[in-house]
Amino acid sequence: MSLSSPSGRRSPMSPLQLEFPQSLATYDDYAAAQKSVDFLSDQEFPVENCLIVGTDLKRIEKITGRLTYSRVALGGVASGAWLGLFVGLLFTIFTEESAFATIASTMLFGAAFGIVWALLGYAATRGQRDFQSVTQVVATRYEVLVEHKVAAEAREILTRLPGALPNPFA
Structure with a gap:
């Protein structure tokens, strides 16, 4: 997941990338994914090695009235x-x-x-x-990714999250 220039040299990584990401946990809503990263932060884990990625996007259109x-x-x-x-x-x-x-x-x-x-x-x-509406693109799943070099530490810390499933990494 690193960027390379045409000359073969590595260019600086985007802040929205990890070099070798591994899946830490998958959640059905953003709040749960955010809670897990917040817990890691509270435990002084280097959260700059984490990403929350929304997947399985869908577009929702709420009809608000007739035009x-x-x-x-x-x-x-x-x-x-x-x-x-x-x-x-x-x-x-x-x-x-x-x-x-x-x-x-x-x-x-x-x-x-x-x-x-x-x-x-x-x-x-x-x-x-002949109708008005508002639209939003939402993810149906949220995956927390973590840099490979700290994945084991993150998994160990996340097992102590209050109310966490026994194995959130499956």
Whole structure:
């Protein structure tokens, strides 16, 4: 797992790599993997020799609501107004005019721009995606890897983890 340059010389390792990693334990959730590394740290184990690797990735998409022209328009107004507020605040630095008038006018222009842009974008989809959602990529398993030269020490320490399985290394 070390990097080599085309000339054959070794280049510096990435901080996200171990030279000769060995599996220490596998967990079903990140919190359990983190707990084991934290326990190793509490026992003054050199945790810079550890990696937590999420494997078996899956994408989760939670549907948060139905999209309609009115919801899209409302979202466009809101995001455009925020952009207008930001631009208005910047303009107040460089103008002698009333700060309120500058901010209000840029927010109105931003809201108008936002609603038009959002509705055009939504209309372009032609009903292909009439819902809102949030997505996240998550791992289904987490493996703690450790550098080979300290693997035995890590295994011995991890057997003393309160609530640990009798053999978490299987």
